[in-house]
Amino acid sequence: MTTAQHKIGSGFGARSTANEVLDGIDLTGKLAIITGGYSGLGLETTRALAAAGAHVVVPARRVDAARAEVGEIAEVDQLDLGGLDSVRGFAERFTASGRRADMVINNAGIMACPETRVGPGWxxxxxxxxxxxxxxxxxxRPVLAEDARVVSVSSAGHRSSPIRWDDVQFERGYDKWAAYCQxxxxNVLFAVQLNAFGVQSFALHPGGILTPLQRHLTKAEQVERGWIDENGTPLVPEFKTPEQGASTQVWAATSPRLAELGGVYLEDCEVAEISDDDAPGVRSYAVDRDEAARLWALSAELTGVNAF
Incomplete structure (x- = not known):
């Protein structure tokens, strides 16, 4: 696998939808695990992959809400990513089912929340x-198919913060946006290192989309940022629909064009260029292999889990 951060001429773009990037792709017999696959971009991803024939498993913190949203198109199980016991429980149940995962899409997330501590104070x-x-x-890891892809939903927000090695847990003062960006x-560094271990992995920026991810932001904050007007109407022409926002993660999980690639950051259904200025792209520190290895070691120490 190569890890070159250069455009490949995918033929898709910012306005492509999840269904469009799946045109002609048959996922019958494939199994996808999509965290948070019942809301926002995750729900659109679930719908698109299921429509293409995949069996979708949606690990969800709010199981009843997830079942109400996905109906019969996906299987729902319990998972709270903020609790390691919950993570272990889901993984053990899936492993015991005797199935293999062809795609794992790390889609669930929180953004700009008030200071909150989980687990041992993280x-x-x-x-x-x-x-x-x-x-x-x-x-x-034991149930990933040989050609499985792991996709992590990052954000252009990564461009505002490298890993804060001197205070990763914000123990010396909390800033909700700095914490989100870190x-x-x-997410990007995780994809880089996982790919280095031989599991094809991608990270991506889905684009700007108004989804439940903004639930921790007040209307006033969104107005101040210029996202919406006082009536809640979106003001940013570049904002995507959820169907468009889901396209890059669907493309990452399924596109034959990416078969020989891995460990790269994607945006608008394309491999992003490295950019350390104001241009779109990925910051060099986010795809730095030494940074990725260092973060992996820290994460393994914190979680007590390292299958590699």
Whole structure:
């Protein structure tokens, strides 16, 4: 596998939908695990993969809500990414089912929440967005298909913070946006290192989309950021629909064009270029192999799990 961060001419773009990138792809017999696959981009991803023939498993913190949303198109099981016992329980149940996973899409996440501590005092965004998924994929390692793909939903927010090695858990003062951005950098570095271990992995920015991810932001905050007006109407022309926002993770999980690639960051259904200025792309620190190895070691120490 190569890890070159260069565009490949995918033929898709920012307005492509999940169903469009799946056109002509038959996923019959494939199994996908999609965390948070019952809300926002996750729900659109579930719908698209199921429509293409995949059996979808949705691990969810709110099981009843998940079942109400996905209906008959997906299987739902309990998972709270903020609790390592819950992660272990889901992985053990899936493993005991005797099935293999062809796709694991680390889609669930929280953004800009008030200061919250989970587990042994971990900052909630780093714990939920990164450490929970780290533990999940490690525990699922024995049941990943030989050609499985692991996809992690990051964000352009990663461009605002590398890993804060001197205070990863924000013990010296909390900033909700800095915490979110660090967690999104962690998602990218996780993909880099997992790919180095031989499991084809991708991270991605889905684009700007108004979804339940914004639930911790007040209307006033969203107005101040210029996202919506006082009536709640979106103001950013670049905002995508949920169907468009789900396309890059669906493309990452299924596209034949990515068969020889891995460990790269994607945006708008394309491999992103490295950019350390204001241009779109991925920050060099987020795809740095030494940073990725260092984060993996820290994550393994914190979670007590390392299948590699």
């Amino acid at each position: 900052e909630a965004q780093f714990a939920t967005n990164h450490l929970g998924h780290f533990a999940l994929v490690n525990r699922l 967690a999104k950098t962690a």
